[in-house]
Each structure stands twice: as C-alpha cells, then as structure tokens.
Amino acid sequence: MGEAPAFFVDHLENGQHTNGFGEKTEPEHRDTSVQIGDRSYVIGGNHEGNPLFLGVQIHDKTTNKWFTPTVLGTGPKPCKAYSAIVLNESRILVIKKGSASDDSIWFLEVNSPFVREQRELLGKEVVAWSKGVRGNAEKPIVISGPSGVGKGTLIAMLMKEFPSMFGFSVSHTTRSPRCMEENGVHYHFTDRTVMEKEINDEKFLEYASVHGNLYGTSIESVEVVTDSGKRCILDIDVQGARSVKAKASSLDAIFIFICPPSMKELEDRLRARGTETEEQIKKRLRNAEAEIKDGESSGIFEHVLYNENLEECYKNLKNLLGINDDSPVNGVEVEGINLPKEHTVTKMEDKILIQETGEATKNNMIVLDLSSINGGAPGRTRGIVLDTVKSS
Numbered sequence: 001m002g003e004a005p006a007f008f009v010d011h012l013e014n015g016q017h018t019n020g021f022g023e024k025t026e027p028e029h030r031d032t033s034v035q036i037g038d039r040s041y042v043i044g045g046n047h048e049g050n051p052l053f054l055g056v057q058i059h060d061k062t063t064n065k066w067f068t069p070t071v072l073g074t075g076p077k078p079c080k081a082y083s084a085i086v087l088n089e090s091r092i093l094v095i096k097k098g099s100a101s102d103d104s105i106w107f108l109e110v111n112s113p114f115v116r117e118q119r120e121l122l123g124k125e126v127v128a129w130s131k132g133v134r135g136n137a138e139k140p141i142v143i144s145g146p147s148g149v150g151k152g153t154l155i156a157m158l159m160k161e162f163p164s165m166f167g168f169s170v171s172h173t174t175r176s177p178r179c180m181e182e183n184g185v186h187y188h189f190t191d192r193t194v195m196e197k198e199i200n201d202e203k204f205l206e207y208a209s210v211h212g213n214l215y216g217t218s219i220e221s222v223e224v225v226t227d228s229g230k231r232c233i234l235d236i237d238v239q240g241a242r243s244v245k246a247k248a249s250s251l252d253a254i255f256i257f258i259c260p261p262s263m264k265e266l267e268d269r270l271r272a273r274g275t276e277t278e279e280q281i282k283k284r285l286r287n288a289e290a291e292i293k294d295g296e297s298s299g300i301f302e303h304v305l306y307n308e309n310l311e312e313c314y315k316n317l318k319n320l321l322g323i324n325d326d327s328p329v330n331g332v333e334v335e336g337i338n339l340p341k342e343h344t345v346t347k348m349e350d351k352i353l354i355q356e357t358g359e360a361t362k363n364n365m366i367v368l369d370l371s372s373i374n375g376g377a378p379g380r381t382r383g384i385v386l387d388t389v390k391s392s
C-alpha cells in the first residue's frame with residue numbers, strides 16, 4: 001500500500017485516460033485502468049501474488065495513495081489483456097481479450113449497494129466481481145431417469161443449496177398425491193378430463209402417459225419460474241424430454257439423464273422409499289429398463305450421470321452446471337460470448353460496441369446491450385443481450 005506499482009506510473013505518463021478507457025501495451029502482459037471520480041482502478045496482474053486472481057489496485061488522487069482493496073466474489077483468472085470501461089460510478093465492465101467463451105465479460109463493482117454494505121460491515125475498502133452472462137444463456141435443465149433413481153432428491157439438493165438460482169417447473173399429473181406431497185409445490189394434481197381439455201387448448205409444452213398416469217409441463221409453469229429470474233428445472237420422463245427436444249419452438253434446454261448403478265439398487269430404493277404399492281413398483285421397474293436404454297442411447301441426453309453415491313452424483317451435477325466448490329456464489333454454466341482477440345470498445349448509452357480489429361478480420365462488430373442487466377455481486381450479472389453485426 002502507498003507505493004505505486006511500476007506499471008501504473010508508466011501508464012499515467014502515457015496519459016491514456018481520455019475516455020475512461022485505458023490500456024497499456026506490453027508484449028506479454030497488458031493492464032488496464034479506468035478513472036471514476038478521484039480514483040483510478042488498475043486491473044491486471046495478480047491479486048496479492050495469487051496467480052489465480054486478477055489484480056485490482058486503486059489510486060486515490062486526493063491523498064495520492066495506492067491501496068489494494070479487499071476483493072469479494074469469484075473473479076476472473078488473469079489473462080494476457082483486458083479492456084475496461086466505466087459503466088457508471090458503481091460498475092466497471094471488464095472484457096477479457098481472447099479468453100474462453102464463457103469467461104469474457106466481467107463486472108467490477110466499486111460502489112454498488114452490495115459493495116457499500118460490505119464496506120461498512122468490514123470497515124475497509126471493498127470491490128466485488130460479478131461475471132456477466134447472456135440473458136438467454138441460462139438454459140433450462142431437463143432431468144430424466146427411471147422412478148426411484150434419485151431425480152427428486154438431487155433436484156431438492158440443488159434448490160436447497162441455491163434457492164435464488166433454480167426454480168422447479170411444477171408439472172400437472174393425474175396420479176394421486178403421496179403423503180407429504182403438496183398440491184402446487186410437487187405437482188398440480190388434477191383430473192384427467194380437465195388435463196385433457198387443457199392439452200387440447202394448447203396449454204402444455206409437453207405431456208406423456210407415464211406408469212398409467214398423465215403428466216405434463218404447462219407453459220405457465222415454466223413461465224412462472226423464468227419470470228422470477230431463476231433457471232428452470234424440469235423433472236420429466238424420456239418421452240417428455242424427446243418431445244421438448246423435437247419442438248423447434250420449445251425450450252433450448254440442457255438434457256441430463258440419471259442412471260442407477262444397477263436394477264437391484266433401483267428396486268431397493270423404490271421399496272425403501274415406500275411410496276408405491278407392490279403392483280406400482282413392478283410397473284415402474286418394468287418401465288425402467290426401456291427408459292434406461294433410451295436414456296443412454298437415444299441421443300436426447302447430452303449428459304448421463306450415475307447416481308451410485310449421492311454426494312458424488314450431486315457434485316458431478318453441480319460441475320456439469322458450472323457450479324463447483326470454488327465458486328459457491330457464482331452460478332451456472334452458460335453459453336459464452338466469443339470476443340475477438342483484438343478489438344476496440346466504445347460505449348453508447350446502454351450499448352457497448354466491440355469492434356474487431358487486426359489484419360485478418362472481417363471487421364465484425366459485437367454489440368452488448370446492457371439496458372436489461374440484472375443481478376450482480378454476489379452472483380452473476382444476467383440479462384446481457386448480444387448481437388453480432390457483420391460487415392458487408
């Protein structure tokens with residue numbers, strides 16, 4: 001603290017603070033800086049010597065002092081170069097150049113409500129990272145698997161650990177409620193005639209007859225989750241998954257199939273659960289063989305998880321969704337934003353124009369529309385709308 005890092009002295013001498021967007025050019029490593037009020041934020045290098053964390057340093061003009069703030073949230077890993085631009089007095093957009101497609105847009109919050117609250121709480125200077133994700137990138141998750149494999153258990157674990165991140169699409173069914181099942185929470189329990197009428201009225205995204213009962217996902221049940229800003233989880237059978245996948249107008253979802261370690265174990269779990277009659281158990285086990293075969297070989301499911309050890313399977317599910325133990329707050333795996341390695345950045349109101357540069361380019365432009373961004377630290381900044389404008 002107090003001592004100016006060498007790179008920044010250089011940078012100030014270069015006088016590159018014209019439009020709140022700065023960049024220092026060194027062959028191997030580039031740092032960037034932006035100015036908000038009396039403060040300059042330098043982004044680059046490592047944070048306090050940790051090679052896994054991108055560094056943040058602050059220079060306060062009024063005191064002419066340097067300091068390293070406490071950095072909250074899982075931030076970006078260092079890379080060779082960054083662009084940064086001030087969005088408003090509380091947020092800096094940081095773009096990693098040429099980095100992995102799901103890791104290029106970040107927000108450094110320097111004076112957001114969360115940062116102010118933490119600053120007060122901790123009694124020191126605080127900034128916070130939040131990863132940017134595309135508005136349409138948080139794909140719904142379709143989970144299928146035979147009865148008793150553990151779908152409900154895994155979904156309940158996700159929802160419990162990440163209540164603000166995931167929402168369950170509550171299906172309609174004509175089967176009777178089990179004890180402990182609540183109408184509107186586990187299922188919308190309904191009559192066959194009512195449900196058939198609603199299916200005819202196009203109120204359902206998909207439906208199927210499973211183990212002798214009708215099950216279906218109403219459009220409304222998915223909308224309720226999406227409107228709440230959460231990522232929708234659907235627990236549906238293989239037929240339902242197939243029809244969701246087949247419809248072009250349907251959900252662009254991630255399809256996961258859960259497999260049991262063996263038929264014997266599946267039977268043991270179903271019996272131990274004690275929610276079905278002997279006849280129902282037999283029917284479910286008969287159907288399970290075909291479901292597993294379909295799940296593993298139909299091409300519907302991009303991911304097959306084996307639920308032998310529950311904790312292990314849950315960990316694998318979280319990994320698959322991009323949530324791991326190192327990033328408990330930052331959420332889900334999303335479709336990334338592929339930024340050109342060489343580019344310039346310009347801000348026009350709520351839009352960020354990223355213009356591809358360099359010899360071998362076609363001068364395409366990427367437009368980030370930030371007018372609908374939401375969320376933020378702690379967690380992701382969602383709602384980025386991205387458009388590519390190809391030069392003719």
Ligand SMILES: Nc1nc2c(ncn2[C@@H]2O[C@H](COP(=O)(O)OP(=O)(O)O)[C@@H](O)[C@H]2O)c(=O)[nH]1
Binds near residue numbers: 144210215217235237
């Ligand atoms: N197609 C479809 N299947 C569903 C829906 N809701 C549940 N299912 C499936 O129906 C099957 C039976 O579900 P349930 O009676 O709750 O029994 P469990 O699988 O043993 O918990 C499971 O394979 C569920 O994935 C739905 O809305 N649509």
Ligand SMILES: Nc1ncnc2c1ncn2[C@@H]1O[C@H](COP(=O)(O)OP(=O)(O)O)[C@@H](O)[C@H]1O
Binds near residue numbers: 154269
């Ligand atoms: N990996 C596991 N090992 C042992 N029992 C499990 C495991 N996963 C789930 N269970 C148990 O198996 C039963 C069926 O799980 P459940 O989540 O109801 O399955 P599904 O929703 O797929 O029908 C439950 O009693 C649950 O506690």
